[in-house]
Amino acid sequence: MASIDRWAAGHSYGPVLSQTDLYMLNTDLELHPILTRGAPGFSLVFDLCTGSTGGFNEQFADRDLPFTAKDEPATLPRVQEIIIITEHSPWCTTIRNENGVTLGDVCDRMYKDYTENLITEAEIASCSGRVQENIKRAAQINVQSAWPAQPQFYSPAPPTPGRYRRVDWLRDRHFFESVTKDDGYAVSRLGFRAPNIFVMKLAAF
16 A cells, blocks of 8 residues: 555654643644544554454455555654553553654554453453453453464463453454544543543454
């Protein structure tokens, strides 16, 4: 996919806004079209479970496209920090880059946050029995999908009882759909709103 000129990777965008700059100026941020599903000719495919990224053109959905825009800024103006929440989990993910958060930073940080952090016992206990069973089932499926094809005699080790990753909480909804701005939801979740707080929608495939 040809890069969208206005969003092309580079440093000729003016200063990168710090958290303090952003709050003092109360600047509205524009999200990259790839994050909002508004990019012509490219729809992002990002799996929080495996970290894999790619894309496709909706007119030629059977052809896989590489994610060549990963170094483009996630927002304009560029910022050093953005916060992402989702309706599908109780956590916030903070993404930082002193040179300006990029699309690649968003995918990399979200993947690491959901696969490297475990669900606490208190968080598991807050769920109903049915949801706990669904999380355990998702953990087993995710362990299997994380391994490449193995001989039939090989069986991936089951997840350690009571030790589940945040991605398991998402059950089958671990595929990127879009990022939106929703101040009302941010206030309901965090008690405040800010120009760099965004909501990630997730889907099941």
